[in-house]
Amino acid sequence: MSTQRFTYTYAHERQVAIEAVVKACRLCRAIQSNLTAEHKISKADTSPVTVADFGSQALIVSHLLRAFLQDAIVGEESATLLRQPEQASLKAHVVNLVNRIDPHLNETEMLDAIDYGAQTCDFTQRYWTLDPIDGTKGFLRGDQYAVALALIEHGEPVVGVLGCPNLLLNPAQPEQGQGCLLTAVKGQGAAIYTLEGTRTHSISVAPVSEPSQARFCDSVEAAHASHAEHAKIAELLGITTPSYRIDSQCKYAIVARGEASIYLRISPTPNYRSWIWDHAAGTIVVQEAGGKVTDMDGYPLDFSLGRKLFKNSGVIATNGLLHEIVLGAIRQMIKRR
């Protein structure tokens, strides 16, 4: 008698996650093309948030919960601000915009969905993590941003969906236009989908093995990543091409599909620890495209510890071939600090 091993494919999780991110991208696109000052507010930590961040989290959490009622979801935003009586017009604005995408959600359901994502959970077990808009500063500038959703099991991403509404669908064929989703499932590779959720092609990292030939990418915002230290690492690697500066987890997207081979993210504040939702989806997309993601010391990102990557400093994503040599250059740069 033959024994058949059962392999879980995450097909349902991936499909539901794609549907959720498709809805959120429709909302974000509509809002970004029509941005006014009233869409933007400052959070208690002074970082910006917009009606689109709240609306995206409401749409994605409610969509996920319809399929996976038992699942924990950890998102960036909470509805605390929207529940304040003096923010009634902001709340009404969010409700109005979300209802254009999902007319069945009422105000209470929307606020509860946003706050569902603000809860804590057992981070060592299965949970989703969501950045409803990653790169809000890019979104506000009219530039790149991403909607980032990942399923984590036992501290590592197993499904990732990155919605990139302003990224070319296919850089080799720019006439196909802007907007794509990148998806990955552990052990199954990574692929590009249209913003409507139709699969177009699988992707892989660039086969660059000579560091001086590599292109690297980093943040637009100097407060988020140390441009000066990145420049020193590039110099040690013999890279003369200027970095590809792009907001959000779109950096993971361009490494995953070979437009750059190194993503450097060394914080200007050495004890800064990243939020899990800023890296989960991007990490699995790069890994499944054949690349590698670690912290700046070479340790894997550990998503089992809470809302932040408490044990990881910095993030380095590469095409894999260049990973060790990049880590070596970082060690050299640190010695010279």
Ligand SMILES: Nc1ncnc2c1ncn2[C@@H]1O[C@H](COP(=O)(O)O)[C@@H](O)[C@H]1OP(=O)(O)O
């Ligand atoms: N001080 C900070 N240091 C590092 N990352 C930050 C900081 N403030 C916000 N971020 C997050 O960094 C990411 C953007 O980085 P980049 O500049 O590389 O695009 C976003 O996830 C952003 O959060 P948010 O999701 O709120 O936009």
Ligand SMILES: [Mg+2]
């Ligand atoms: Mg934010």
Ligand SMILES: [Mg+2]
């Ligand atoms: Mg973010």
Ligand SMILES: [Mg+2]
């Ligand atoms: Mg965000």
